[in-house]
Amino acid sequence: MKNVLLYYSFSFALGGGEYLPLSFIAALQKTSNLTVAADLACNFDCSYEAFGAGLDIDRSKLRIVQVTPPGYDPKRHSAKTSLYRFRQLKRLAKDADVCISTACIMDFGKPAHHFINMIDFGDDAFTAFANGKSGPHEGTLARAKRFVSDEIIRPLLGMRSKRSIIQDRRQNIYPNSLFVERLMAAYYGPFSSTMFYPPTLFEARPAALGARDPLKVVYIGRIVPAKRIEELVEIVEKARGISGLDLTFHVAGRLDQTPAYGEKLESLAAERPWLRLCGALYGEEKERFLSSGSYALHAERDEAFGISVAEYLVSGLIPIVPDEGGTTEIVDASELAYHEPGDAARTLARLPADAGFRERMLRHCAERARLFTREAYLERQRKLLDRIVGDGN
Numbered sequence: 001m002k003n004v005l006l007y008y009s010f011s012f013a014l015g016g017g018e019y020l021p022l023s024f025i026a027a028l029q030k031t032s033n034l035t036v037a038a039d040l041a042c043n044f045d046c047s048y049e050a051f052g053a054g055l056d057i058d059r060s061k062l063r064i065v066q067v068t069p070p071g072y073d074p075k076r077h078s079a080k081t082s083l084y085r086f087r088q089l090k091r092l093a094k095d096a097d098v099c100i101s102t103a104c105i106m107d108f109g110k111p112a113h114h115f116i117n118m119i120d121f122g123d124d125a126f127t128a129f130a131n132g133k134s135g136p137h138e139g140t141l142a143r144a145k146r147f148v149s150d151e152i153i154r155p156l157l158g159m160r161s162k163r164s165i166i167q168d169r170r171q172n173i174y175p176n177s178l179f180v181e182r183l184m185a186a187y188y189g190p191f192s193s194t195m196f197y198p199p200t201l202f203e204a205r206p207a208a209l210g211a212r213d214p215l216k217v218v219y220i221g222r223i224v225p226a227k228r229i230e231e232l233v234e235i236v237e238k239a240r241g242i243s244g245l246d247l248t249f250h251v252a253g254r255l256d257q258t259p260a261y262g263e264k265l266e267s268l269a270a271e272r273p274w275l276r277l278c279g280a281l282y283g284e285e286k287e288r289f290l291s292s293g294s295y296a297l298h299a300e301r302d303e304a305f306g307i308s309v310a311e312y313l314v315s316g317l318i319p320i321v322p323d324e325g326g327t328t329e330i331v332d333a334s335e336l337a338y339h340e341p342g343d344a345a346r347t348l349a350r351l352p353a354d355a356g357f358r359e360r361m362l363r364h365c366a367e368r369a370r371l372f373t374r375e376a377y378l379e380r381q382r383k384l385l386d387r388i389v390g391d392g393n
Contacts, residue, residue, distance in 0.1 A: 002389055003033045005096035007067070007089060008103050010038040010047055011074035017117045018047040019307065020198045021102040023377075026055040027385055029062065037092055039074060039085070041066040065092060086159050098389055105162045111170040113388055115196065116180055118304050123162035129187045131302060166191050172388075176305045177326035196384060200310040200372040202286065214352055215247050216293040218317065220281065221308045223253040225261050228299035231341055233268055233275060235297060235320075238345030240274070243353055249297075252278040252289055290315035295351060297344070301325050313369040318351060318361050320344050330372070333364050 006028065008021035021036075028034045038044055041064045048057065066072075067088035068081055090109035093099050099112035104121030106114065120127045165171055166188050174196040175181035181195050217236055221227060229251060236249040255262030255277065269275040281289050296312040296319040306327035312319040313330070321327040323337040331337065335357075338344035351358050370376060 001032050002097040003035070003095055004028050004098045004100065004389060005035050005037060005089075005092050005108070006100045006102060007037040007106050007108075008101075009040075009074070010043040011040050017103075017198075017307075018051045019200075020115060020117065022048060022051060022055055022057065023199050023381060024100065024102060024385070025062070026057045027381060028389065029058065031385075032098075032389055034063070035092060035096070036062060036064045037067045037089060038064055039066070039068045039072065067092070083159070100388070105165050105173075107160050107165060109158075111168070111172070113172045113174065114165070115174045115198075116176050116184075116304065117198065119180065119183070119302055121162065126162070126184070126187050130183050163188060177329050179326045179329050180304045194384075196380070197310075197372070197377070198305055198307060199377040199381070200307060200314055200374070202290075202311045203314055203374050212294050212316075213248075213292055214294050215245055217247055217249045217295045217297060217348065218252070218290065218293040218312075219249070219297055219308075220252040220286065220289065220311070222257055223251070223255055223262055223265065224258045226300055229265060230268065231299045232297040233265075233272070235299075235341050235344045235348060236274070237272070238342060239348035242345060243349035245349070245352055246274065247348070247352075248274045248276065250276045250278055250289070250293065252281045252286070254280045290317065293317055295320065295348060297348070298322070298327055300327070303327055306330055310372040313365050314372055316362075316366070316369075318358070318365055320347055330368070331365070332368055333361065336361060 006021065006024060008018075010018075010021075025034065025036060036044065044064055045059070048055075048059065065088070067085045069084045072081060086107050086109075089106060093108040093110055093112075099108040099110065100115070101108075101112060102115045102117070104114060104116050104118065105123075106112070119130045166173055166184065169192050172192050172194065173184070174194050175184060176196060176198050178195055181193055184191065185193070219229065219232055223229065232251075233249065236247055240247050251265065255265065265277060269277050278289065290311065294317065296309070296317040298306060298309050298312075298319060298321045300306070301322045301324050303325045306321075306325070309319050309321055309327045309330045318336065319331055320336050320338060321331050323334075323339050328337050336347065338347060351361065
């Protein structure tokens, strides 16, 4: 059996990104000698409890190594932490036949497989480019600092920049959408790329699919400013005014993840009885939540993929998403993509009122959902890991 080293942060923030490393761990544990490298080893159990339901992981046999220094605080990044992590990964990689990072680009000191799960993966120049802030908009000081870091300090320490790893054709890079693949190719030029959609492990059981509320709109995910939930509230409010229908908006997620933002949403809900804050939902509660609605909203525009949007499709919801970013690719319907909140409000108002339009969108979403079912994902994963690791002999 081959020795496989898999890195994921497993730090303090729980989100959809945990699906892929947990699913990889479940599969690789059966076919290889697996070592899991994590920023916080103790957080693996938290992630498993929150997102690993249905995955066959034997935690008693799993070797987990923390690759950050004692007393590591994930909320306080430092160059010393990066150097310490690099040296630990390089040490572990010496005994590994295959190295895999499921937390974007990591330096193992040797060729590896890197799965992209976000646009902001540590190369500030690429992040600026992806957000339209590079070129003349970027300051001289920022460029100078990056040059010193990438061209002087990192080489002295034996570390490689993200750019040099990506442009090394011996490395294997797996963008999580065609949107990200195109962005990376436009910035870095040709690289060894294989697009790989991440897993959507949530699936509603047929027994849980009861009657849907025809006026229920949902959001589930992190409650942070980047998710622009107040924009979603604005969309529902405008749609209510356009349609005259009593649309309700149900928001699920931890309000204490960003306390000030959670308090802002609580203030909005206090003035709007149709806005319901449901807290964090997992397991059967999440299943009932998604299966009881009819429509879903998403507002983040620079998201690399958007697991929650794939979950909306698999749950039988009709999602309305921005007209840029990975979520547009997931839904793949111009009628359900919006540029301004007013566009989304008109679409949301039309869906319950226009039966023909609604049925056409339901058929389209059901077709897209097949791509993101658990069965379809596991088949993609099986083929990919077989190619990466082989049969273990």
